Amino acid sequence: MATSISKTEVQVTAARTSSQDDLPEMHGxxxxxxxxxxxxxxxxVLRIVLELDGEIITKATPxxxxxxxxxxxxxxxxxxxxxxxxxxxxxxxAPLANNVAxxxxxxxxxxxxxxLPRRCQYIxxxxxxxxxxxxxxxxxxxxxxxxxALTVFLHTFTxxxxxxxxxxxxxxxxxxxxxxxxGGLARDLPPGWIGQCRKFLDEVVVNIDETxxxxxxxxxxxxxxxxxxxxxxxxxxxxxxxxxxxxGSGVDFDLRKAHPYLxxxxxEFDVPIGSVGDCYDRYLVRIEEMRxxxxxxxxxxxxxxxxxxxxxxxxxxIADGKVVLPSKFKVLTxxxxxxxxxILVTEGVNAPPGEVYFSAENPKGELGFYIxxxxxxxxxxxxxxxxxxxxxSILPQLLPGHMVSDTVAIFGSLDFVMGECDR
Amino acid sequence: MKTLDQIFVLTQHWLTxxxxxxxxxLVSMLLIIAALMAVFGTCFALTTILERKTLxxxxxxxxxxxxxxxxxxxxxxxxxxxxxxxxxxxxAADKALHFLAPLALTAPVWLAFAVLPFGxxxxxxxxxxxxxxxxxxxxxxxxxxxMAGWSSQNKYSLLGAMRAIAQMISYEVPLVLASVxxxxxxxxxxxxxxVRAQSGYALGWIPRWNVLTPWGAAGFGxxxxxxxxxxNRCPFDxxxxxxxxxxxxxxxxxxxxxxxFFLGEYLGLFAVTGLxxxxxxxxxxAPASWLEWLPSWGWFGAKFSxxxxxFIWMRATLPRLRLDQLLNFAWKFLVPLALIDxxxxxxxxxxxxxxxxxxxxxxxxxxxxxxxxxYVCLGRxxxxxxxxxxxxxxxx
Numbered sequence: 075m076a077t078s079i080s081k082t083e084v085q086v087t088a089a090r091t092s093s094q095d096d097l098p099e100m101h102g103x104x105x106x107x108x109x110x111x112x113x114x115x116x117x118x119v120l121r122i123v124l125e126l127d128g129e130i131i132t133k134a135t136p137x138x139x140x141x142x143x144x145x146x147x148x149x150x151x152x153x154x155x156x157x158x159x160x161x162x163x164x165x166x167x168a169p170l171a172n173n174v175a176x177x178x179x180x181x182x183x184x185x186x187x188x189x190l191p192r193r194c195q196y197i198x199x200x201x202x203x204x205x206x207x208x209x210x211x212x213x214x215x216x217x218x219x220x221x222x223a224l225t226v227f228l229h230t231f232t233x234x235x236x237x238x239x240x241x242x243x244x245x246x247x248x249x250x251x252x253x254x255x256x257g258g259l260a261r262d263l264p265p266g267w268i269g270q271c272r273k274f275l276d277e278v279v280v281n282i283d284e285t286x287x288x289x290x291x292x293x294x295x296x297x298x299x300x301x302x303x304x305x306x307x308x309x310x311x312x313x314x315x316x317x318x319x320x321x322g323s324g325v326d327f328d329l330r331k332a333h334p335y336l337x338x339x340x341x342e343f344d345v346p347i348g349s350v351g352d353c354y355d356r357y358l359v360r361i362e363e364m365r366x367x368x369x370x371x372x373x374x375x376x377x378x379x380x381x382x383x384x385x386x387x388x389x390x391x392i393a394d395g396k397v398v399l400p401s402k403f404k405v406l407t408x409x410x411x412x413x414x415x416x417i418l419v420t421e422g423v424n425a426p427p428g429e430v431y432f433s434a435e436n437p438k439g440e441l442g443f444y445i446x447x448x449x450x451x452x453x454x455x456x457x458x459x460x461x462x463x464x465x466x467s468i469l470p471q472l473l474p475g476h477m478v479s480d481t482v483a484i485f486g487s488l489d490f491v492m493g494e495c496d497r
Numbered sequence: 498m499k500t501l502d503q504i505f506v507l508t509q510h511w512l513t514x515x516x517x518x519x520x521x522x523l524v525s526m527l528l529i530i531a532a533l534m535a536v537f538g539t540c541f542a543l544t545t546i547l548e549r550k551t552l553x554x555x556x557x558x559x560x561x562x563x564x565x566x567x568x569x570x571x572x573x574x575x576x577x578x579x580x581x582x583x584x585x586x587x588x589a590a591d592k593a594l595h596f597l598a599p600l601a602l603t604a605p606v607w608l609a610f611a612v613l614p615f616g617x618x619x620x621x622x623x624x625x626x627x628x629x630x631x632x633x634x635x636x637x638x639x640x641x642x643x644m645a646g647w648s649s650q651n652k653y654s655l656l657g658a659m660r661a662i663a664q665m666i667s668y669e670v671p672l673v674l675a676s677v678x679x680x681x682x683x684x685x686x687x688x689x690x691x692v693r694a695q696s697g698y699a700l701g702w703i704p705r706w707n708v709l710t711p712w713g714a715a716g717f718g719x720x721x722x723x724x725x726x727x728x729n730r731c732p733f734d735x736x737x738x739x740x741x742x743x744x745x746x747x748x749x750x751x752x753x754x755x756x757x758f759f760l761g762e763y764l765g766l767f768a769v770t771g772l773x774x775x776x777x778x779x780x781x782x783a784p785a786s787w788l789e790w791l792p793s794w795g796w797f798g799a800k801f802s803x804x805x806x807x808f809i810w811m812r813a814t815l816p817r818l819r820l821d822q823l824l825n826f827a828w829k830f831l832v833p834l835a836l837i838d839x840x841x842x843x844x845x846x847x848x849x850x851x852x853x854x855x856x857x858x859x860x861x862x863x864x865x866x867x868x869x870x871x872y873v874c875l876g877r878x879x880x881x882x883x884x885x886x887x888x889x890x891x892x893x
Contacts, residue, residue, distance in 0.1 A: 225556045
């Protein structure tokens with residue numbers, strides 16, 4: 075498709091050295107470049123069709139769905155507890171946070187959110203914040219790698235390994251944690267875990283500082299990210315962005331402050347926000363969010379009821395046999411518990427009819443679960459509001475006018491996960 | 498010690514002497530070619546493994562350590578892998594150009610080594626216009642890169658080739674401009690002559706290397722940056738910027754052709770590094786008179802390795818520039834700085850005859866007043882002012 079280049083466009087090309095009259099009518103053609111679904115910078119399987127004028131993007135069309143597994147439909151065919159492993163695979167960089175958000179949504183439907191034991195709430199906050207540090211470390215690392223700084227990626231990745239070790243000790247799995255249960259947790263903190271976690275907190279602060287030393291004042295990095303991918307405050311709100319991407323644009327909105335859940339209202343932390351809304355601001359916000367997460371974590375470790383060893387036998391599950399599986403001993407010795415166990419395993423938690431929406435502040439943004447129940451053990455409809463999906467919706471508006479090299483900086487700073495976007 | 502210093506030259510003479518008189522010129526030539534290819538071929542293999550090792554250490558990991566002791570046989574394993582891999586040529590590719598491009602890149606680069614002096618009496622040919630020959634050969638690589646990008650019929654390759662051309666042409670200018678003051682100082686275009694001009698010691702102990710003069714230091718800086726860009730090294734590796742262009746003009750190459758490109762790029766880096774050593778670091782001269790007993794080729798090798806290490810270090814530290822920033826940096830910073838450096842060098846050489854008490858200090862001051870403000874001003878303004886550092890702030 076040949077299009078004639080207008081006069082204004084000619085002025086920015088190299089042709090301006092010769093006078094305008096000498097030029098024959100120039101015919102240019104735009105090039106369509108297909109990025110993805112398999113491309114090093116698309117963080118998974120995002121496909122984006124770029125229309126290029128030289129290296130300048132004139133049009134961008136994202137194509138999503140390459141990782142669609144029908145999670146929402148799957149949820150309609152199983153009990154609430156059975157869906158927990160599927161939440162691991164949403165934002166697979168922060169499975170613990172997804173587990174917590176889903177469990178809280180179902181508990182809201184059951185109306186037992188307030189009855190959660192305090193120890194359970196603290197452990198869940200620890201899970202969320204560990205997941206946030208882990209996801210941000212990887213997000214920043216891959217952001218830096220996309221703009222060419224490979225060392226940062228490996229540096230943060232090494233630190234992430236300690237988080238995985240902690241998660242393994244806690245849940246038994248490094249990646250697919252499936253740690254929460256409706257009304258509680260799969261198990262309590264293992265012995266010695268709090269000490270390991272404190273040691274990790276000391277290390278990660280150093281690691282974050284070092285990462286910042288490599289990037290924050292690096293002229294090349296600053297040039298690549300400043301005033302690139304500018305999202306104005308209003309645009310960010312209009313497109314429904316959430317998480318660090320929204321706060322990078324200077325909007326003060328953090329669900330942990332706006333609608334506190336768990337014990338966030340008892341803990342002290344600050345919400346960093348950016349001033350302009352470019353890639354650099356989003357980078358700064360993520361760096362500081364990790365520091366705030368560390369602050370939250372150390373408070374949690376100090377204040378957790380029962381302490382490290384839980385000698386006081388603080389409960390971690392709701393004391394309601396109709397929600398949480400009873401202990402094996404009770405199942406074998408008492409008739410009532412045996413019935414509860416049988417019903418829970420075969421039919422699931424009996425949820426009341428109704429609908430709820432619960433959203434939690436996940437590393438990527440607002441992860442929301444909308445559950446429509448007609449009663450019984452399975453949801454009638456479960457809708458997942460995936461932050462990555464919403465955050466990506468801004469691409470067609472954001473990319474045009476940038477150069478091809480900027481796409482990777484923008485992708486990196488938006489920090490999306492296709493597992494969550496495509497669901 | 499004399500023998501050790503000249504061991505390669507003497508061996509070559511001896512071996513040539515064994516051949517019948519009529520064949521002696523040919524044998525002499527072939528011996529040199531074989532030696533160069535063997536040395537720099539090994540150097541290529543060693544650099545790939547050492548680069549990966551060094552990068553590994555800088556990034557908190559081991560690097561390759563599976564094949565052979567300390568992973569030192571990794572290059573051999575890589576070579577076998579590359580040779581036995583299927584050579585895939587895209588259906589739409591221009592077959593002839595696609596085949597020729599790796600050859601067109603690698604063959605001329607070998608030629609560049611012909612004029613470099615690797616030690617005392619150790620340059621393959623002593624061309625009077627050696628440096629001109631070097632740059633002429635060096636600019637042939639642009640053609641090969643564009644051949645590769647164009648013939649692949651792949652949009653990523655094309656974009657990569659486009660970037661490579663823009664980059665290589667832009668950076669050739671500061672590269673050459675930074676070398677000009679050295680030619681002025683030596684009064685010759687011949688590389689061995691340039692090395693000879695850097696012999697001896699000022700004040701009895703400071704070697705007369707060009708890098709130890711104000712204009713030489715500035716020129717060396719410009720030269721290093723331009724050399725990194727010229728050989729597509731990080732932070733100027735955007736023609737093959739893996740995160741955005743997959744592998745740039747190399748995208749559609751596999752197997753041995755890919756290895757040839759790799760070889761060509763590393764050899765290009767070696768050649769330009771060797772030139773840097775020759776022009777600015779005194780070539781094969783020792784840094785102090787009491788170290789002169791070490792063989793001259795050893796000193797060349799040491800300086801050469803140090804510079805290669807510097808390039809690896811840069812790769813581990815720096816992110817990648819964007820195309821427009823890259824070109825702006827060349828044209829708005831490096832080229833003006835190199836031009837001002839030319840003036841500084843002229844002032845330095847012109848004032849060489851001064852005999853009064855503080856002559857040397859005055860000359861330094863003169864050159865510094867020319868270069869320092871230029872460096873500061875250009876550095877501030879090539880990208881339209883330095884932005885203020887920015888931080889997040891906390892929500893209320």
